[in-house]
Structure formats: structure tokens, C-alpha cells
Amino acid sequence: MNKLILGRYFPGESWIHQLDPRGKLVAAIYFIGILFFAEGWIGYLLLLGFTLLVMQMSGVSLKIYLRGVRPLIWLILFTVTLQVLFTAGGTIYFDWGPFTVSSYGLINGVFIFLRFVMIIFISTVVTLTTKPIDLTDAIHALLRPLRVVKVPVEDFALMLSIALRFIPNLLDETQKVMDAQRARGTTFGEGTLIQQMKTLVPIVLPLFVGSLKRAEDMADVMEVRGYQSDKPRSSFRQLTWTRYDTVSIIIMLLLTAMLMLVNRIGAYY
Amino acid sequence: MKPTAILEVKDLTFRYDLRKEEKTLSAVSFSADPGEWIAVVGDNGSGKSTLSRLLVGLIDPEHGTIKIDGCVLGEQSKWSLRQQVGIVFQNPENQFIGTTVQDDVAFGLENVNIPFQEMKERVEAALKLVDMLELRDKDPSQLSGGQKQRVAIAGILALQPKLILLDEAFVMLDPQSRRGLFSVLQNLRKKQGITIISITHDRNEAALADRIIVMEQGELIQVDKPSSVFAKQEKLDAPFAEQLRRNLKSCGRNVPETYMTEDELVEWLCK
Numbered sequence: 072m073n074k075l076i077l078g079r080y081f082p083g084e085s086w087i088h089q090l091d092p093r094g095k096l097v098a099a100i101y102f103i104g105i106l107f108f109a110e111g112w113i114g115y116l117l118l119l120g121f122t123l124l125v126m127q128m129s130g131v132s133l134k135i136y137l138r139g140v141r142p143l144i145w146l147i148l149f150t151v152t153l154q155v156l157f158t159a160g161g162t163i164y165f166d167w168g169p170f171t172v173s174s175y176g177l178i179n180g181v182f183i184f185l186r187f188v189m190i191i192f193i194s195t196v197v198t199l200t201t202k203p204i205d206l207t208d209a210i211h212a213l214l215r216p217l218r219v220v221k222v223p224v225e226d227f228a229l230m231l232s233i234a235l236r237f238i239p240n241l242l243d244e245t246q247k248v249m250d251a252q253r254a255r256g257t258t259f260g261e262g263t264l265i266q267q268m269k270t271l272v273p274i275v276l277p278l279f280v281g282s283l284k285r286a287e288d289m290a291d292v293m294e295v296r297g298y299q300s301d302k303p304r305s306s307f308r309q310l311t312w313t314r315y316d317t318v319s320i321i322i323m324l325l326l327t328a329m330l331m332l333v334n335r336i337g338a339y340y
Numbered sequence: 341m342k343p344t345a346i347l348e349v350k351d352l353t354f355r356y357d358l359r360k361e362e363k364t365l366s367a368v369s370f371s372a373d374p375g376e377w378i379a380v381v382g383d384n385g386s387g388k389s390t391l392s393r394l395l396v397g398l399i400d401p402e403h404g405t406i407k408i409d410g411c412v413l414g415e416q417s418k419w420s421l422r423q424q425v426g427i428v429f430q431n432p433e434n435q436f437i438g439t440t441v442q443d444d445v446a447f448g449l450e451n452v453n454i455p456f457q458e459m460k461e462r463v464e465a466a467l468k469l470v471d472m473l474e475l476r477d478k479d480p481s482q483l484s485g486g487q488k489q490r491v492a493i494a495g496i497l498a499l500q501p502k503l504i505l506l507d508e509a510f511v512m513l514d515p516q517s518r519r520g521l522f523s524v525l526q527n528l529r530k531k532q533g534i535t536i537i538s539i540t541h542d543r544n545e546a547a548l549a550d551r552i553i554v555m556e557q558g559e560l561i562q563v564d565k566p567s568s569v570f571a572k573q574e575k576l577d578a579p580f581a582e583q584l585r586r587n588l589k590s591c592g593r594n595v596p597e598t599y600m601t602e603d604e605l606v607e608w609l610c611k
Contacts, residue, residue, distance in 0.1 A: 203439075204439045204440075204443075232438075232439055233437065235439065236436070236437075236438070236439045236479070236480065239479075239481040240433070240480075240481070243481070285433075285434050288429070288431065288434035288435075289434050289435075289437065291393075291398055291429075292429065292434065292435045292437065293437060293447075294398065295396045295397075295398060295422055295425075295426075295427050296422075296437075296447060296448040296451060296495065296499075297419065297422050297423060297448055297451035297452055297499075298447075298451045299419065299451070302451070302453070303453050304450045304451055304453055305449070305450050305453045305454055305455060305456060305459065306450060306456070307442070307443055307446035307447075307449070307450055307456070307459055307460075307463070308443065309456060
């Protein structure tokens with residue numbers, strides 16, 4: 072469980088930690104958007120420099136970011152390989168049937184690799200520096216316009232926050248059930264694959280039943296505490312948009328302008 | 341003049357399975373006055389919890405009526421009545437809706453659309469009452485069972501209901517914090533006239549109530565002051581003082597025939 076970096080929060084006091092989650096989320100999505108407009112080396116270097124700067128500012132060590140890339144590395148390499156093998160153009164170094172390795176292909180491969188890594192880095196910055204619940208609030212706030220077309224945004228946000236709240240509980244319960252099964256003589260992780268899968272059934276089943284029971288209890292509690300999905304609710308958690316959030320959005324716009332400029336210059340070469 | 345009852349239960353009957361004759365509750369009637377503390381005692385399966393679920397409208401009775409503050413509980417009125425009735429269940433884990441202590445206490449207030457500033461004050465006041473103010477930013481996985489139980493109680497107190505139902509809400513607390521919360525609730529009851537109905541297995545706690553409701557197999561067999569209840573219900577585990585009196589009596593000592601509170605017994609023993 073500790074391997075999964077995406078979705079974990081590292082408490083800290085950095086400038087990025089203190090940004091409003093809405094601004095942070097919008098900026099990250101925006102950045103991922105402009106990634107696709109980068110052309111040429113200078114553009115990519117500019118964006119990569121910016122990504123590294125943001126990572127540096129978050130105060131979380133580079134090692135943690137690299138661990139975030141690790142689970143996806145095979146997917147990235149696979150995509151890069153396809154890109155390298157199937158793009159033609161420029162100088163051709165190697166040609167075998169449908170496969171060609173060309174200078175265009177190689178350059179494109181590197182670009183795609185950088186793009187992937189930057190997407191992961193930037194989204195990791197957001198999740199590492201924002202509490203999951205703040206992120207939920209941000210999603211809630213950003214989806215709010217959808218209420219006009221009758222999307223139950225409030226219910227969705229509440230569901231998300233309850234799900235987040237119960238992740239540690241479920242992990243705890245899994246541990247308990249496993250211990251209980253061990254006390255009854257089950258050994259995990261031994262035997263053939265089929266046998267191993269069979270030992271999982273007595274874990275999943277009690278967990279499932281327990282979750283249903285819990286959901287029922289919670290629904291009761293929510294009902295007696297007056298929760299009605301179609302009624303207006305006030306919110307205890309307040310998001311405050313500060314000057315810094317505006318500044319961060321302006322920085323994103325400046326970055327876009329710089330990228331456009333760099334692209335223009337690159338076109339002359 | 342007798343104040344009008346905050347809660348009036350008349351002829352309440354309930355069956356979980358309508359095909360069977362066996363009733364979980366049959367013809368239960370009682371009433372509670374503002375500011376009264378009523379303890380409900382009875383064995384497992386005597387219908388205590390069913391009664392509490394009926395009182396907040398989670399399940400509907402087969403027949404009989406529940407009147408809260410003069411208004412009959414029904415499909416239409418239950419949402420507005422729930423602002424006056426708070427219930428704390430036994431399992432604190434499943435009652436924790438929010439991601440942190442203060443979020444959870446605020447949940448009920450959010451539901452009735454209280455503005456932020458007032459919500460903040462009420463949450464803080466409620467947390468202070470249960471002595472959890474320092475822990476307000478903690479999430480449930482960092483809290484003990486007793487602490488979660490206190491948060492659940494704070495969540496109800498923040499709503500400022502007129503009637504609080506405690507369905508074995510103190511079981512996970514250590515004796516000391518149990519006494520602490522007990523006196524907090526007693527104070528609220530005296531100051532604000534909140535009515536408390538407490539379902540409990542703890543005889544010593546029941547002995548402190550104004551009245552005790554004794555339930556057995558879905559029937560209400562006695563509603564009276566603790567002194568008469570413990571004098572009459574020999575089967576019921578008595579509070580400590582009463583047990584001592586009975587033991588002394590069976591040893592042939594010349595003790596008074598009637599039920600005595602702890603203070604009375606101490607006074608008598610010191611004579």
C-alpha cells in the first residue's frame with residue numbers, strides 16, 4: 072500500500088500547500104492542457120523547467136516523485152516504443168518490414184516520454200500538497216455549474232468524501248479479518264495460484280458483508296441527523312481564494328504566452 | 341401546573357415480520373416531560389432499540405402514535421421533528437460521517453443549512469462540552485472508541501434538540517469520562533430543559549434517572565421512580581446500594597425494607 076504515491080498527502084507549509092485547492096486543480100489541468108501545444112526542444116525544456124521548479128517549491132523530495140512514476144513506467148515505455156517504431160520521417164536509421172526507426176520517431180519518443188512524466192509529476196504535486204478532502208471540495212466547487220442541468224453535485228461530493236473517510240477503515244478491517252483467518256489456520260501467499268485465490272474468498276466475503284452493514288448504519292445515522300439529498304445545505308469547510316491563487320493563475324497564463332513565443336521562434340529553425 | 345409532555349407515546353405496536361404473530365413491541369404507552377431523565381432498561385431483545393428507532397422515525401409502527409412536542413410523528417413531519425430529537429447510537433464508528441472531528445459535528449448543522457459563522461460557534465461550543473476541542477482536526481482513525489462516542493454526542497448537542505435519545509451511547513467510555521459526560525448532560529437538562537431518554541444496561545446509571553421504564557419481551561412492565569422499580573423488580577440487577585441492602589438483609593441485619601439511594605444508605609450505615 073505504501074508504494075502508491077498518487078493520492079497521498081504530504082503535510083507541509085510550502086507556498087503550494089497553501090494555495091486554494093480549486094486554483095491548484097485548475098492550474099494543474101490547464102498545465103496538462105498546454106503540454107500538448109509544446110513544439111520543439113525549447114518548448115519542452117521550458118515546461119520541464121517549470122515542472123521541476125514547482126516540484127522543488129512543494130518541498131517534497133524528488134525521490135517521492137520518482138516513486139510516483141514507477142508503477143506507470145511500463146505503460147510509458149510501451150507507448151514510447153510504439154512511437155519510435157511507427158513514426159517515419161527524417162533520417163531513417165533502421166528499417167524492417169513495418170518497423171522503422173527514424174530521427175523523427177526518436178525525437179517524438181523523447182517528447183512523449185517527457186509529456187507523460189510531466190503529467191504524472193504535476194498531478195502528483197497536486198495530490199501530495201492537497202488534503203484529499205480539500206480536493207473533494209475543489210471538485211465539488213468546480214462541478215457546481217453542472218447543477219443547472221440537474222447533476223447531483225452535492226451528493227457526488229459527499230459520496231467522495233465518505234469514500235475517502237472509509238479507506239483506512241477498510242484497510243483496518245482487512246487486517247482484522249486476515250488475522251482472524253490466520254488464527255483459524257489459514258496461510259496466505261502459499262500454494263498454487265488457484266489455492267492462493269481460494270484463501271482470499273473468506274476475506275473478501277466478510278469485508279463485503281461488513282461494508283453493507285456499515286452502509287446501512289450510516290444511512291440511518293445520516294437520515295436521523297437530517298440529511299436530505301434534495302435540500303440546500305450549508306458548508307462547514309470554507310475555501311478562500313487569496314491573492315496568491317490569482318497570482319498562480321496569472322503565472323499559468325504567462326507560461327502559455329512564453330510557450331507560444333518559443334513555438335514561434337522554433338518555427339524559424 | 342404540569343408542563344405539557346414533550347413526548348407522548350400511545351399504544352405503540354411494532355412487528356418486524358408481519359406474517360408472524362410475535363411482536364417486537366406491543367401496546368407501549370408512556371410520556372416524558374420537559375427536563376426529565378428517563379432510563380429504559382430490559383434484557384437483550386426486549387425491544388429497547390426498536391423503541392428508539394421508532395421514536396426517530398427510522399421505522400414506522402404498525403399502530404399507535406408518537407407525539408413529539410405536540411406534533412404527531414409521520415412521513416410528513418419527521419424531517420422537521422428530527423431537528424428536535426437527537427439520537428446517539430451504540431457503534432460510534434458508523435456514526436462518524438465527516439472526515440474530521442469538527443466536520444462530523446458540523447454535519448447535522450450543514451443539513452439544516454445553518455450559516456457558516458453560527459455553525460462554527462455551535463461546533464466549538466458542542467466540542468467544548470464533551471471536552472474534545474483540542475482534537476477537532478483529528479480524523480476518525482486517530483481516535484479511540486470513547487472519543488468517537490463523544491464526537492457523536494457533540495454532533496447531537498450542536499443541533500440543540502429538545503429530546504436526546506441515548507441508545508447505549510456510553511458503553512465505550514471509561515468510568516471517569518462517563519461520569520463527566522453524565523454531568524454535562526445533567527447540566528444541560530437542568531439549564532435548558534432537555535429531555536433525555538437513555539437506554540442502558542448500567543444499573544447505577546439507571547438509578548440516577550427520574551424514572552425508569554422496564555421492558556420485557558416488547559412489553560412495558562413498569563414505569564416508575566427508581567426506588568419503586570428496584571424494590572419491585574427483584575429480577576433486575578440492582579444498583580450497588582440496593583444490592584448491599586439486600587445482602588445485609590439476607591444476613592439477618594435490621595435494614596429498612598424500602599429501596600435506598602447510595603447517600604441514604606451511607607447515612608443509615610453511619611448511624
